Amino acid sequence: MSYVKDAFDRVKLRDPEQPEFHQAVWEVLETLEPVFDKHPEYRDANILERLTEPERVITFRVPWVDDNGAVQVNRGMRVEFNSAIGPYKGGLRFHPSVNLGIIKFLGFEQILKNALTTRPIGGGKGGSDFNPKGKSDLEVMRFCQSFMSELYRHIGANIDVPAGDIGVGGREIGYMFGQYKRLTGKWEGVLTGKGYGWGGSLIRPEATGYGQVYFLREMLASKGESIEGKACAISGSGNVAQHCAQKIISYGGKVITMSDSGGYIFDAEGIDESKLAWIMDLKNNRRGRIKEYVKEYPGAVYHEGERPWGEKCDIALPSATQNEIEEKGANNLVKNGCMAISEGANMPTSPEAYAILSKADVLFGPAKAANAGGVAVSSLEMSQNAAFDEWTSEKVDSKLDQIMTGIHKQCADAAEEYNQKGNLVVGANIAGFIKVAEAMLDQGVV
Ligand code: NDP
Secondary structure, eight states: OOHHHHHHHHHHHHOTTOHHHHHHHHHHHTTOHHHHHHOHHHHHTTHHHHHTSOSEEEEEEEEEEOTTSOEEEEEEEEEEEEOSSSSEEEEEEEOTTOOHHHHHHHHHHHHHHHHHTTSSOEEEEEEESOOOTTOOHHHHHHHHHHHHHHHGGGOBTTTEEEEOBTTBOHHHHHHHHHHHHHHHOOOOOOSSSOOTTTTOOTTHHHHHHHHHHHHHHHHHHTTTOOSTTOEEEEOOOSHHHHHHHHHHHHTTOEEEEEEETTEEEEOTTOOOHHHHHHHHHHHHTSOOOGGGHHHHSTTSEEEETOOGGGSOOSEEEOOSOTTOBOHHHHHHHHHTTOOEEEOOSSSOBOHHHHHHHHHTTOEEEOHHHHTTHHHHHHHHHHHHHHTTOOOOHHHHHHHHHHHHHHHHHHHHHHHHHTTOTTOHHHHHHHHHHHHHHHHHHHTOOO
């Protein structure tokens, strides 16, 4: 049996109930066989078995009191996956679907993504099955304070630096940071995605979506194409989707869809800057549903319970959640002539869907490369905090652009070196893996 298959079988055997983690691991491992042929020293040091086992997993009880005075209990967790390159770094997700398998898949992806940024950050991820939807600000605050009352003892500016993810935005980061500071008596860059004016970096909220579009721009440029005039289907309407839409519009692309977990809206005229500002207010302040868009803009259509991949588009930008493009969606995208996909969400394309897109030669920017802009700017926020400095938005944005352009080049170069020219999935996996494997070799068996 091959070393790779053997390592994967051991992962499944050890935690059989974690399908998302298995999927994320296999999507990487299946592309790494040629690396072990070239670098037998990685096999000798059993890098794969060490890489797929988290350095530390912390789970804890999160008790809190709701507005009716009832005691609620959620489960909190943090997976400190790999610190070969730097302090653990990765977001916190608050969503009822959160379980250990999902957090491990996200943490595993994060290791290679963070390596690709070329910044000194290791991989981690955390979260809770708490659902912030429908909760009052005070309930969210009490939950965040209770969550941090346990997590604070495991994290620190040079140890583990969480950020946001689904259900965790500026409001939640603020409440958690306040509690960390109160418990430790320290003001330090222990969380990223903080508000501007109290340690947050300019461009951090925008970074994942902007970076996703910079990566898309580079992919298209490699084929002599550009974003201008292209019809773009975006899923999601949260942090990543909003800023992805903003950057697409600024490059002259036409955003025709956005969605939430209820369904998607299609606007044939395009979602322009002012319509996007309305969506951002709806989602970030009024905390409403995307279907309300068609009341404000009656030319648009709302499709309940559906995803946007059936609409004819040139470019698809999945920016909501995992496995949101399945076989049917992929077939529709190919049939309708979609030329490129840049993943904003983590693992949004199922393996079956990817096989269809890859066969049809759709340009494909995998999440661990295309959505690395968020964590890249988070690490720039860490640098600013460590130096008690604040950079201009132009400076941060231009560093983000350089990093994303560099990630595209690393992926393209690694793919070419391993005789898979143009395959950015293979390129991202190999480039990220080699960086982590080299650091692990240097540091011995730890
Ligand atoms: P938000 O919570 O801000 O937004 C999530 C969006 O996705 C919402 O529109 C939400 O709809 C929708 N969504 C969530 N779950 C589902 C589901 N099961 N089916 C359909 N739609 C769903 O999160 P982010 O924008 O921060 O994150 C989106 C994705 O990007 C995630 O995969 C995340 O891991 C990834 N990511 C985020 C980064 C960041 O910097 N924030 C960095 C890198 C990756 P609703 O409101 O109805 O739930």
